[in-house]
Amino acid sequence: MTDKPSRRHTAAHHRLSVLKLAPDSLAFALDCAAQAVGAVRAGSALPAALQTVSASAKHAVARGAVQDIAYRAMRRLALADALLHKLVKKAPPPHVANVLVCAFTLLTDDEAHAAYAPFTVVDQAVSAIAARREFSFAKGLVNAVLRNFLRERDALIDEARTNPVARWNYPQWWIDAVKRGQPEAWERILEAGNAQGPLTLRVNARHASVDEYLARLADVHIDAEAVGLHAVRLKTPMPVERIPGFDEGVVSVQDAGAQRAAQLLDVKDGMRVLDACAAPGGKTGHILELANVELIALESDAERAGRIEQNLQRLKLDARITVGDAGDPAQWFDGAPFDRILADVPCSASGIVRRHPDIRWLRRASDIEALVAEQRRILSALWPLVAKGGELLYVTCSIFPEEGEDQARWFGAAHEDAVRLDAPGQLLPTAARASAGAVQDSPAGTNIADHDGFFYARFQKR
Numbered sequence: 001m002t003d004k005p006s007r008r009h010t011a012a013h014h015r016l017s018v019l020k021l022a023p024d025s026l027a028f029a030l031d032c033a034a035q036a037v038g039a040v041r042a043g044s045a046l047p048a049a050l051q052t053v054s055a056s057a058k059h060a061v062a063r064g065a066v067q068d069i070a071y072r073a074m075r076r077l078a079l080a081d082a083l084l085h086k087l088v089k090k091a092p093p094p095h096v097a098n099v100l101v102c103a104f105t106l107l108t109d110d111e112a113h114a115a116y117a118p119f120t121v122v123d124q125a126v127s128a129i130a131a132r133r134e135f136s137f138a139k140g141l142v143n144a145v146l147r148n149f150l151r152e153r154d155a156l157i158d159e160a161r162t163n164p165v166a167r168w169n170y171p172q173w174w175i176d177a178v179k180r181g182q183p184e185a186w187e188r189i190l191e192a193g194n195a196q197g198p199l200t201l202r203v204n205a206r207h208a209s210v211d212e213y214l215a216r217l218a219d220v221h222i223d224a225e226a227v228g229l230h231a232v233r234l235k236t237p238m239p240v241e242r243i244p245g246f247d248e249g250v251v252s253v254q255d256a257g258a259q260r261a262a263q264l265l266d267v268k269d270g271m272r273v274l275d276a277c278a279a280p281g282g283k284t285g286h287i288l289e290l291a292n293v294e295l296i297a298l299e300s301d302a303e304r305a306g307r308i309e310q311n312l313q314r315l316k317l318d319a320r321i322t323v324g325d326a327g328d329p330a331q332w333f334d335g336a337p338f339d340r341i342l343a344d345v346p347c348s349a350s351g352i353v354r355r356h357p358d359i360r361w362l363r364r365a366s367d368i369e370a371l372v373a374e375q376r377r378i379l380s381a382l383w384p385l386v387a388k389g390g391e392l393l394y395v396t397c398s399i400f401p402e403e404g405e406d407q408a409r410w411f412g413a414a415h416e417d418a419v420r421l422d423a424p425g426q427l428l429p430t431a432a433r434a435s436a437g438a439v440q441d442s443p444a445g446t447n448i449a450d451h452d453g454f455f456y457a458r459f460q461k462r
């Protein structure tokens with residue numbers, strides 16, 4: 001985000017006039033997406049912003065279009081802001097600027113991939129502005145700016161992209177951090193974060209093998225491939241309600257990189273296991289699919305803890321869900337040590353930006369230091385709870401070494417009784433299938449290069 005919104009902008013944003021546009025029109029979708037972009041600029045996470053905005057979009061189709069434009073806008077925000085800056089002399093009101101940003105988002109697609117014809121976008125952006133009483137004065141401006149843009153589209157994009165922030169669509173501090181942390185792969189990583197993640201499923205080992213599930217999909221003509229021990233990637237994403245076996249808990253949605261956690265934890269029947277930062281329970285479910293263990297799912301956020309319950313209900317599996325601070329075991333620990341602890345700690349989420357493209361605009365450089373301290377606090381508190389011979393798996397969905405290898409080294413040095421075991425370390429996100437230089441060990445015949453970014457370190461207690 002190139003400029004930070006003021007409180008005044010946010011307040012104005014909430015006082016928009018009643019909108020009279022057909023809910024299935026592109027104009028309606030542009031207006032709603034612009035509101036969501038405004039909310040993210042004011043500090044809201046995109047899913048929450050969309051929930052608020054979509055209350056007015058009763059149609060599922062309209063909601064889909066709003067979501068699609070808002071997510072694309074997050075991946076193009078700096079480029080769109082740069083174009084706006086170039087083409088508009090005096091900054092327009094924030095809502096008008098955000099409608100323009102959403103329109104640029106659609107107009108900067110290559111023609112082959114464009115969802116709408118350019119002149120439809122211009123026409124509908126003008127209608128969106130005209131439909132708001134307080135902004136209708138700006139419809140001439142919107143029309144002129146977008147037509148001027150189309151006239152010199154490629155040259156304007158090329159010029160804007162000479163600035164790295166507009167080129168990559170991340171804040172400068174983020175670009176610098178990725179460059180510093182991954183000097184060999186930084187461009188590939190930034191690019192991967194601007195692609196749309198695939199829909200990857202985890203097949204519940206209690207119900208089916210990957211091959212059996214692939215056969216079930218083939219029966220209903222759904223194209224998919226194996227991308228890990230329990231992972232299947234659908235060629236074309238679809239709503240979960242339409243995924244065979246989803247309702248019965250045969251499959252769950254989970255990135256292939258995230259599926260490494262439960263496998264690395266190497267759980268066996270009868271073990272006592274702590275999932276220390278558990279919500280929404282993706283990894284909790286996976287652990288329970290692999291062995292009959294006594295599982296405590298700990299989560300500090302009571303509302304999020306409710307989502308663990310929902311997930312386990314669908315899977316028909318059980319854990320003791322506990323609300324508490326992993327960094328303060330006195331609140332919840334009953335004194336019996338754990339054979340395994342999964343510490344999937346809060347982090348920058350820099351490894352999952354392709355699924356959460358708003359994160360880059362919400363985080364600040366200074367957050368990293370605070371997160372590192374919090375991760376250390378949690379790890380230090382959990383280690384004494386591991387049984388002798390037991391293991392702790394440290395996980396982040398981050399690509400910043402400060403939250404990955406640096407933490408693992410700090411932990412090893414600070415705990416004499418910790419033996420570092422084999423683990424993948426840094427899994428880098430890569431968009432291209434089977435891209436060269438992928439860091440992970442793919443099972444023969446499969447390609448799991450197309451996953452989110454994670455860090456894994458495993459420690460055994462002497």
Ligand SMILES: C[S@@+](CC[C@H](N)C(=O)[O-])C[C@H]1O[C@@H](n2cnc3c(N)ncnc32)[C@H](O)[C@@H]1O
Binds near residue numbers: 276397
């Ligand atoms: C990376 S997410 C966990 C994802 C989860 N393991 C999964 O696979 O679905 C981190 C979670 O830790 C929770 N959390 C943050 N600080 C915590 C703390 N001090 N104690 C326990 N949970 C915490 C957050 O609310 C968040 O739900």
